[in-house]
Amino acid sequence: MPFGLLKYGLKKRYPGKHQFTPATELKKHYDVVIIGAGGHGTGIAYYLAKYHGITNVAILEKSYLGSGNTARNTAVIRSNYLTEEGVTFYRESVKMFQSLSNEFDYNIMMENRGQLTLAHSDAAIRSFRWRAEVNQHLGVRSELVDRQTIRELVPSLQMSEDVRYPILAGLWHADGATARHDAVAWGYARGACSRGVELHQLTEVEDIEVTEGRVTAVRTNRGRVSCGIVVQAVAGASSIVARMAGIKLPIHSYPLQAMVTQPYKPLLNPHVSSPQVHAYIHQTSRGEFVIGGGSDPYPLYNTRATLDQRESLASAVQELFPFLSQARLMRQWAGTTDMTPDYSPIMGLSPVQNYYLDAGWGTWGFKATPICGKTMAELVATGSPPDIIKPFELERFYRFEQINEAGATAASH
């Protein structure tokens, strides 16, 4: 590698490497059609090609690659959830993230800087203790820490007891990380396309043909495509696309907003979140503070940003980090998130035989991209869901077997 770099450095011209093949003619038939080219859709295609040799695959994307929530999230990666099913699943994803840059030969800028969640009440301490126990039992680095440790981890944090919600303790998750979200989708898309998968942008699925409980074709703005298997990975549009196949989902689409300040010198190392004040924050390697919080108060298919949310996030982070009162905001944005009643995703089989669901990712699905891609690809290849995603099937709601991650998700993502 160093020699390659040297050779490249001494070259007179620096030819750009194409990320992926440009869209070609849409064929009449594909073995597998994946709807949505976010991290999830491209991830499934990548693992299908890499591990299962299935390459007659089209990813259909109504806009451009990674234009959905993949480009809008705050890139938090963590596995300190509460349920056994959740922790086990996200733990595998966090592991996979560690080797993605090497695997892609493309830097996803993985940064393992840890995550600190703040407790401002006795009830929060109790639930953190519970989470720490479950996490440690399942091999995840997660522990309850006192005020002194918090001071050492985050010296810039306001630790006064003279505030509305004094900080009592914290849940420290050393495995917490961030990565460049766009790079994840690009890496998967490039890896999939170099193995023969076709990515068709500006190709919107408008209807789905179902005959006798099986999908036979999808109709797009560029014509009809017959297909052997269809997977939907469309996040905020989950209910709309599923309805085309006659499937109703336990999902409401809510906007989630975030914002970012201008860059500053390095001040804040880990990611810090406070379910009490409904805000979380980390500083990127470029120096910007990324700030996020809870969902909008009502469902909406719209990515407008609101003054209400900006005020609420600004006042919350100023309580934690008073020096931010001087900070200037550069951008504020939103994504449409597919929220489930139990804050866990929906992966696996659907009532339509050859139609698979990758949905219900709400405000927490970026961190699941690698493991979801890998396990969903196995489902497509074998027809049966791997054990690790089995509990997340749609049928769980009919059995009243929700996987409750509401508390472990609030303002943490």
Place this chain on the structure above:
Amino acid sequence: MKILNCPLNGPRNISEFTYGGEFHSMPDPDSSTAREWAEHVFFHDNNAGVVIEWWCHTPSSYWFLAERNTITDELLRTFPASEAAGGMVQGDDQ
């Protein structure tokens, strides 16, 4: 701040209200199956477009219905539950 017109209290800031879910008629608890209940409790239409839904004016605990466009974020109309066509318990605003 958006203004929502409460049928009982008049125009108020939307921060005074709580969203209460889609408006559906309830299946008969005596004759419906567990599957039907699960669907009623958990599953949603989640439509993009004009929908009718429950809202509550939080300080006065007054529940009513609103017609809203879930694409443009416009509140089109609010009305007491008793006015809902084929609605819930007749004459019961709560």
